[in-house]
Amino acid sequence: MLPRSGEAADELPGNTGRIMMSALRPLLRGSTYSGMLLACLGALASLPLLPFAMLPALAWPSSPYEVQVLLTLLVWAVLIGVTGLARTTRRALIVVTRRLLAVPLPDPVAPRRPPSALATEPAAGTPGTDRWRTPLWLLLHVALGWTGALVSGLLIVAGVALPLGVDARVNLFGWSVQAEGGWWTWAAALGCVLLAVAVCAVVTSALRWLAPRLLGPSSAERLALASEREMLLAERNRLAHELHDSIGHTLTATTIQAAVAGEVLAADPVAARAAMRSIEESARSALEDLDYVLGVLREENLGTAPPRTLADLPELLDRLRHAGAVVELTLSGEPAQVQGTPSRAAYRILQEGLTNALRHGAGGPIEVRVATVPDGLELSVVNRTGAGTGVGTGPGAFPTSGHGLPGLAERVRLLHGEIEAGPDGPQHWRLAVRLPVRLSA
Numbered sequence: 001m002l003p004r005s006g007e008a009a010d011e012l013p014g015n016t017g018r019i020m021m022s023a024l025r026p027l028l029r030g031s032t033y034s035g036m037l038l039a040c041l042g043a044l045a046s047l048p049l050l051p052f053a054m055l056p057a058l059a060w061p062s063s064p065y066e067v068q069v070l071l072t073l074l075v076w077a078v079l080i081g082v083t084g085l086a087r088t089t090r091r092a093l094i095v096v097t098r099r100l101l102a103v104p105l106p107d108p109v110a111p112r113r114p115p116s117a118l119a120t121e122p123a124a125g126t127p128g129t130d131r132w133r134t135p136l137w138l139l140l141h142v143a144l145g146w147t148g149a150l151v152s153g154l155l156i157v158a159g160v161a162l163p164l165g166v167d168a169r170v171n172l173f174g175w176s177v178q179a180e181g182g183w184w185t186w187a188a189a190l191g192c193v194l195l196a197v198a199v200c201a202v203v204t205s206a207l208r209w210l211a212p213r214l215l216g217p218s219s220a221e222r223l224a225l226a227s228e229r230e231m232l233l234a235e236r237n238r239l240a241h242e243l244h245d246s247i248g249h250t251l252t253a254t255t256i257q258a259a260v261a262g263e264v265l266a267a268d269p270v271a272a273r274a275a276m277r278s279i280e281e282s283a284r285s286a287l288e289d290l291d292y293v294l295g296v297l298r299e300e301n302l303g304t305a306p307p308r309t310l311a312d313l314p315e316l317l318d319r320l321r322h323a324g325a326v327v328e329l330t331l332s333g334e335p336a337q338v339q340g341t342p343s344r345a346a347y348r349i350l351q352e353g354l355t356n357a358l359r360h361g362a363g364g365p366i367e368v369r370v371a372t373v374p375d376g377l378e379l380s381v382v383n384r385t386g387a388g389t390g391v392g393t394g395p396g397a398f399p400t401s402g403h404g405l406p407g408l409a410e411r412v413r414l415l416h417g418e419i420e421a422g423p424d425g426p427q428h429w430r431l432a433v434r435l436p437v438r439l440s441a
């Protein structure tokens with residue numbers, strides 16, 4: 001339905017006011033004038049290069065004046081562009097532009113070079129056009145700075161001279177203003193000042209539009225930022241696994257040991273003291289793991305992680321037996337020949353499997369099997385499930401976080417292994433892992 005004529009007449013002044021306010025808003029912002037300051041700083045920074053740019057023209061004095069001017073401008077532009085090739089120049093430009101234009105520009109990141117790449121090879125993912133973005137920014141920055149400074153300066157001079165009655169004529173791009181007195185002179189002076197402000201707004205808007213495109217992250221820097229972010233997430237994920245496997249296991253075992261010590265404290269003080277010693281050993285081991293994780297989070301150089309390997313498996317099983325668990329270990333082959341990352345990963349996998357058996361099992365023996373086969377290491381943990389009187393059931397049963405098995409699956413996947421977890425018959429749960437390893441001699 002079309003509005004009535006009266007409604008259209010009422011809406012017209014409101015629309016006009018909104019349009020005028022949107023047009024005047026850039027003129028009232030402080031960032032408009034800080035952007036013009038940035039443009040003027042670029043123009044002033046190019047002045048030291050001007051004497052060097054004039055040398056070719058001075059060496060050719062017989063050339064026409066127009067040729068000398070054109071040659072000077074061309075050499076000047078080349079010198080300005082070459083200045084922008086320096087990495088320090090780009091860093092300084094980003095800092096100043098981010099401060100005066102209020103544009104979110106991240107600090108430049110050096111693209112990562114593969115370790116095997118030669119020093120003369122360019123970094124991967126670095127297009128040839130990326131290195132010319134900073135020189136292009138400098139050229140446009142200087143051009144906008146000089147244009148804006150000259151035009152706005154002439155307009156401001158005209159705006160000040162006209163009301164003072166200066167007998168002068170100002171010519172600008174074919175438009176002339178002459179002081180003749182009267183209200184027209186004041187109107188022309190106000191128009192000159194407003195035009196000078198508008199020039200500042202246009203220059204600032206142009207710089208704000210160009211800055212992210214020419215000073216923002218290049219494709220190679222985006223790849224470097226994504227790579228750093230991926231490495232950070234991978235490190236956090238690994239630390240989360242370490243905390244979940246080591247600290248979670250220790251807290252589970254310690255809780256069970258404390259409960260056993262409390263039950264036998266009066267009847268069997270020797271067993272209670274043994275349980276307390278086991279709690280002390282578990283807590284000390286957990287503190288070592290925790291110190292390492294906190295050191296990595298604080299970016300401290302603490303060396304490598306605590307070396308928990310398959311050689312530490314008997315100590316782990318002894319702590320569980322002190323907690324009242326029945327653990328049966330079966331070794332096959334030569335597990336001692338498994339070294340390095342596979343051995344550490346195998347220890348953490350068995351630790352998590354035993355932790356789950358303590359938390360959610362129904363008592364009875366926990367069967368642990370470690371076997372070396374050709375080109376592989378097989379691990380398994382089998383425990384009873386269902387209703388029972390085990391340490392993992394009853395009112396004080398441990399809650400589940402849901403991160404254990406997914407974390408194990410991810411750890412095994414990173415080692416290109418295989419994992420199976422699920423019921424093994426009606427009353428048992430089985431965790432089986434196979435890791436591809438190369439046995440040491």
